[in-house]
Amino acid sequence: MSSSSSSAQLKRLKPLYQHVVNNFLVVMAAPLAVATIVNAARVGPDELLRMARALRPVHVFLAAFVPAAAATLYLMLRPRPVYLVDYACFRTKPNCRVPFATFLEHAKLVTYVEGASIDERSVRFMTRLLERSGLGEETCLPPAHHFIPPYRNLEASRAEVEVVIFNAIDDLLAKTGISPAAIDILVVNCSLFAPIPSFTDMIINKYKMRSDIRNVHLSGMGCSAGLISVGLARNFLQVAPHGAHALVVSTETITPNYYVGKERAMLLPNCLFRMGGAAVLLSTSRAKARFRLSRVVRTLTGAQDSAYRCVFQEEDSEGHRGINLSKDLMTIAGDSLKANITAIGPLVLPASEQLLFALSFIARRVLNRRVKPYLPDFRMAFEHFCIHAGGRAVIDELQRSLGLSDEHVEASRMALHRFGNTSSSSVWYELAYIEAKGRMRPGDRVWMIGFGSGFKCNSAAWECISPARNADGPWADSICRYPVDIPEVLKH
Numbered sequence: 001m002s003s004s005s006s007s008a009q010l011k012r013l014k015p016l017y018q019h020v021v022n023n024f025l026v027v028m029a030a031p032l033a034v035a036t037i038v039n040a041a042r043v044g045p046d047e048l049l050r051m052a053r054a055l056r057p058v059h060v061f062l063a064a065f066v067p068a069a070a071a072t073l074y075l076m077l078r079p080r081p082v083y084l085v086d087y088a089c090f091r092t093k094p095n096c097r098v099p100f101a102t103f104l105e106h107a108k109l110v111t112y113v114e115g116a117s118i119d120e121r122s123v124r125f126m127t128r129l130l131e132r133s134g135l136g137e138e139t140c141l142p143p144a145h146h147f148i149p150p151y152r153n154l155e156a157s158r159a160e161v162e163v164v165i166f167n168a169i170d171d172l173l174a175k176t177g178i179s180p181a182a183i184d185i186l187v188v189n190c191s192l193f194a195p196i197p198s199f200t201d202m203i204i205n206k207y208k209m210r211s212d213i214r215n216v217h218l219s220g221m222g223c224s225a226g227l228i229s230v231g232l233a234r235n236f237l238q239v240a241p242h243g244a245h246a247l248v249v250s251t252e253t254i255t256p257n258y259y260v261g262k263e264r265a266m267l268l269p270n271c272l273f274r275m276g277g278a279a280v281l282l283s284t285s286r287a288k289a290r291f292r293l294s295r296v297v298r299t300l301t302g303a304q305d306s307a308y309r310c311v312f313q314e315e316d317s318e319g320h321r322g323i324n325l326s327k328d329l330m331t332i333a334g335d336s337l338k339a340n341i342t343a344i345g346p347l348v349l350p351a352s353e354q355l356l357f358a359l360s361f362i363a364r365r366v367l368n369r370r371v372k373p374y375l376p377d378f379r380m381a382f383e384h385f386c387i388h389a390g391g392r393a394v395i396d397e398l399q400r401s402l403g404l405s406d407e408h409v410e411a412s413r414m415a416l417h418r419f420g421n422t423s424s425s426s427v428w429y430e431l432a433y434i435e436a437k438g439r440m441r442p443g444d445r446v447w448m449i450g451f452g453s454g455f456k457c458n459s460a461a462w463e464c465i466s467p468a469r470n471a472d473g474p475w476a477d478s479i480c481r482y483p484v485d486i487p488e489v490l491k492h
């Protein structure tokens with residue numbers, strides 16, 4: 001028999017295998033139940049009654065009490081479920097739009113600015129990067145970056161923060177009808193800008209929130225910090241009164257980070273990072289909830305120097321500050337993804353995939369690594385994937401590593417095209433895309449995967465309770481034009 005026909009046969013048998021393994025308890029319990037019923041019928045009611053009377057009261061008590069006590073303990077000690085009430089993303093403004101031509105013309109003019117080292121070669125390099133980046137013509141930069149030279153001071157940075165996060169929070173409050181006074185926990189993450197007072201203080205001051213609100217600002221934690229914030233908020237909610245509300249705000253402030261040097265690895269962020277932010281409301285109350293948070297799994301590979309240094313804020317040899325994105329980033333992201341799927345796999349995959357993975361692991365140990373490792377099929381665990389839109393190559397790598405179809409990574413590619421790399425908020429723009437397309441159904445499972453400096457790979461798994469009722473949100477004015485075709489290299 002040829003190998004192709006035997007693999008086709010194996011493919012045909014896979015659904016049967018999955019059905020048996022994933023319903024193992026039912027498959028085992030059904031014959032046992034039938035045998036018990038047949039036996040009971042054979043013995044007859046009188047004999048059954050006699051046997052029941054022969055039981056000692058202490059046995060009857062133990063048989064009832066032990067399971068009841070175990071169930072009560074389980075219910076008391078299990079973590080409280082946490083729900084996503086709703087989320088809102090910053091809606092970009094047309095006056096902040098940077099078509100490629102505008103971006104490059106602006107960069108050319110910056111070459112004449114006193115003190116800047118960026119030159120004609122840097123602009124040509126950025127042109128090549130933009131053509132390959134997967135970004136579209138409607139991404140937005142903060143107003144301060146439209147000036148020549150771009151403003152990078154505190155006032156301009158604060159102005160960007162206010163435009164982005166207040167817009168997202170206003171939308172969220174309007175959508176959910178919740179009053180700012182009802183918010184008990186506030187977690188904000190922004191990697192590159194950490195002013196005093198912090199973002200949480202800005203929000204508390206603007207919305208006149210309560211004085212006993214628990215609040216945390218995470219900085220320097222990279223693009224995967226949004227999911228760390230979700231995990232932190234979930235932990236706070238475990239010890240807050242039932243029904244408490246946590247507001248999570250994820251953003252990146254790019255105003256202070258326009259790089260004016262000519263180090264290629266530091267010019268890359270100028271081309272990729274764009275304005276964006278998201279506000280997310282979590283609660284332990286299921287009332288009005290749209291998603292249930294099933295898992296948050298964080299993995300970190302920062303103990304290795306190459307992983308630690310691969311996204312690095314530094315000054316170049318001429319003293320210009322920027323973010324250095326290493327060419328090794330894709331390899332490091334691949335390794336950290338492996339660590340993350342090894343941790344989340346057992347928590348979310350069906351038994352059939354876990355068994356195949358375990359068997360391939362054992363076979364590799366026994367047969368001296370001659371067996372290809374089995375890549376679990378995560379499409380069995382999730383209907384939707386929100387992969388951090390870090391860059392075209394990041395999405396390509398994830399699609400390849402996880403064996404996903406073009407449709408599975410469509411939300412990531414389209415979010416990159418429409419909004420650029422919006423750092424930790426990108427996964428929320430992707431969720432909004434899936435909902436705006438009307439593809440979310442109750443019961444659907446969503447996997448958010450974030451990558452970022454450190455190097456970190458963090459995951460959150462959600463289950464949909466109630467999909468969005470309309471396409472209102474960051475995609476409202478553009479969803480009808482998507483998906484668009486994204487060529488490897490833009491043709492002029």
Ligand SMILES: CC(C)(COP(=O)(O)OP(=O)(O)OC[C@H]1O[C@@H](n2cnc3c(N)ncnc32)[C@H](O)[C@@H]1OP(=O)(O)O)[C@@H](O)C(=O)NCCC(=O)NCCSC(=O)CC(=O)O
Pocket residue numbers: 128129132133134221222223224264265266268272311325326327329389390391392393394421423451452453488
């Ligand atoms: C930059 C790309 C769009 C380039 O596209 P291609 O792969 O088609 O092209 P390519 O690899 O030939 O690269 C084009 C040219 O850019 C150069 N080049 C590419 N990456 C570079 C880097 N990191 N440093 C210096 N140069 C680089 C190549 O050498 C080549 O130049 P030459 O032709 O002269 O050799 C892509 O590689 C990409 O999406 N990379 C991932 C971007 C990334 O790191 N994202 C994560 C951001 S961090 C983040 O999101 C998280 C966080 O901040 O925490």
